[in-house]
Amino acid sequence: MTLDLNLLLALNALLQERNVSRAARRLGLSQPTVSASLGRLRRHFDDELLARVGNQYVLTPLAERLVEQSAQALSWANRVFENRAAFDPAVSTREFLVVVSDAQLPVFGRALAELVRWEAPGVRIRFLHSTPGVVFHAQDQLRNVDALVLPQGILADLPSLDLYRDRWVCIVSVEDDRPSELDIHELRRRPWVLPYSTSPVQSIFHRLRAAGVEPQAAISTEDFLAVPYLVQGTDRIGLVPERVARLTAGTGGLAMASLPFDAGMLVEALWWHPMHESDPGHIWFRDAAGRAAASISDPL
Known part of the structure; x- marks a missing residue:
């Protein structure tokens, strides 16, 4: 045929x-x-x-x-015919596919959506959920999407742009809404709610073990935003990026607590396939992503 x-x-x-x-x-x-x-x-x-x-x-x-x-x-056929020698965000109706975790969506995703709304009202963004399978096969996955948001240190040999910093904290349930003091003993004794069991959080597991803590994973989930609700009203300790903890800390008996050791910084980055490098539309998109990230990059 x-x-x-x-x-x-x-x-x-x-x-x-x-x-x-x-x-x-x-x-x-x-x-x-x-x-x-x-x-x-x-x-x-x-x-x-x-x-x-x-x-x-x-x-x-x-x-x-x-x-x-x-x-x-x-x-992909539609995307082929959407290509132009030049890119004008004011009139473009192009769709960008971006893979993000749910932790990044209400922070970076919202900022990017607002910036695109004002600069390119016809441009559409489709956010896809990041999973371990996507991370493990990132190079192949990036052939089918425009970008993947993932911390530095997980991928290599692919172009990237640093977006913003974050750090690991704990979320706990308390009666008086004051931050709980978590020492090593408490980290060892209490059950945990852990987001994912592999990348993109593997590095924090290494740091916990180096500090002498082997988390007792009572619950694991592939959704960062679900962690506070699985902690609420229990003695569990939830592990989340600080920007996620800020969304719920101080409400519903939840509070944020720092880890009693240096857990390092998370540097969230935008990754893309080299085939997009010289695409005018993608160049604009990367610049927009950088400016959106700058608007949320307050000191932690």
């Missing part, structure tokens, strides 16, 4: 809608036209793709695999 990008549009709509009539309405085409496209796609893949079960259609196993692939392919 000759490559036809219109078939990619039809494939994506059919897999998303799981119905020829709805796919036709989504594409603004007639039902016979989309039915003909489905026929061509079935012949190409040698698969029904949409199989009738009773009064509805379901995706075949192959179609299930194609759902994400077709959406990604369509996204």
Whole structure:
């Protein structure tokens, strides 16, 4: 079958809608036209793709695999045709895909969104959630997104821009809302709520162990913002970046407590794939990210 990008549009709509009539309405085409496209796609893949079960259609196993692939392919096709020799943020409608943790979203993400809103009202930002799998395969992942926000010291041999500093602190539940004094004994004795069990927090685990503390992980989660709520009203100790602790400390019986040893600084950085290096739109985006970070870089 000759490559036809219109078939990619039809494939994506059919897999998303799981119905020829709805796919036709989504594409603004007639039902016979989309039915003909489905026929061509079935012949190409040698698969029904949409199989009738009773009064509805379901995706075949192959179609299930194609759902994400077709959406990604369509996204990349759109991005190819969005490229220009020059980039004007005032009129651009480009979408930037940025991978962040939930700890970075209410701080850096909000600042970036506000800056883009004023400078480039048509530009869209899609924030994707960072996971250990993304971090472990960062170089491959960065081929499919515009940037990844991750502390320095985890990736190497990729271009990056330092954004802002943060540091590890504890969040605890107290009755009088005053910071709790946590000594080494308390760190060893009390149960912990730990965000992630590997990168991007592995370095702090090394520092805890070097200080003679092996955290008793009663709960682990891949969401920094969930930690305070899993600590609230218990004797657990939560481990979070200070900027996250500030969001909830002093409310609901929660308080922030410093670690009784030097836990080092977190330097959050923007990482991107070298293929974006000379892209005018990406150059503007990196500059915007740096300026957004500067607006939140108060001393810790």
